[in-house]
């Protein structure tokens with residue numbers, strides 16, 4: 001081939017690759033990232049979810065607040081600083097609520113997250129010098145980033161306080177909270193952990209007019225990983241961050257599966273992925289109530305999706321009985337109007353995500369963490 005022919009061939013290859021590469025490059029540039037602020041009681045699954053957010057190209061992580069839940073707020077803060085160091089990332093961290101609003105702090109998170117929330121991987125940090133006003137930190141971030149998404153990975157104590165103290169700022173925030181269950185619970189037969197831990201906070205979050213989406217246990221239980229292969233994969237292919245996560249995740253998975261192996265959920269990953277990729281979940285408008293009783297039903301979430309469910313959540317049995325009487329005794333009684341009037345007393349207060357594409361979510365997290 002002559003030099004001239006070689007030159008023409010080279011030019012053709014370059015031009016072709018430009019036309020092929022150009023749309024992809026353009027697509028990359030125009031891809032929008034989601035500004036997210038994270039509130040966390042960082043235990044092991046929170047750590048994996050946060051690592052995913054830090055590594056995802058779709059998120060712009062603005063900062064963090066910590067809260068007691070899986071472990072104390074101070075332990076959670078130390079865990080977060082340890083994780084950020086492993087990820088070589090510096091972001092603002094504010095220490096949050098040391099206990100739920102009205103009930104004593106449960107210490108049962110230790111069963112699956114270990115005594116300090118990250119099994120034995122916590123670094124030594126003095127957190128006393130950090131800011132301690134989490135609701136103010138959330139409000140400041142909301143003011144500076146209109147439309148930001150607040151991902152709540154723990155009990156909703158800080159979020160409730162932010163809603164009460166900063167209603168104006170919180171109005172524009174999209175809250176994606178991992179909390180609640182329509183089916184069985186994981187803390188008790190009926191209550192999911194974050195709802196159980198601080199039911200009064202969840203109640204305030206639901207009743208204060210926040211734009212809140214609950215990713216419930218029904219959904220996050222579908223985001224499963226191989227309890228033995230995934231920690232090993234992180235250690236081998238996840239760089240320094242993956243190597244850091246592998247040991248506590250292995251212990252967490254072993255605790256969850258009681259050593260039996262197999263697939264296990266990493267709950268907080270579901271909320272993190274959903275916040276960036278809502279098309280992987282199915283949100284539904286709902287009326288949600290949480291039981292603040294200190295008895296068997298503490299933290300149980302009652303989720304009304306049908307008209308009949310909503311009506312019976314709003315009206316007492318006495319009121320419903322009166323309707324039944326009227327239906328058969330009052331000529332021309334407008335039953336539909338009576339039901340409509342009941343429904344109007346309490347509009348829906350949340351979006352609930354009861355179903356997600358679990359495999360696709362898990363794959364996204366695996367890809368981001370082993371890239």
Ligand code: BDR
Nearest residue numbers: 043045046153193194267
């Ligand atoms: C939730 O409880 C905690 O143990 C996890 O971190 C997650 O936020 C799941 O019910």
Ligand code: CA
Nearest residue numbers: 041046153154
């Ligand atoms: Ca959590």
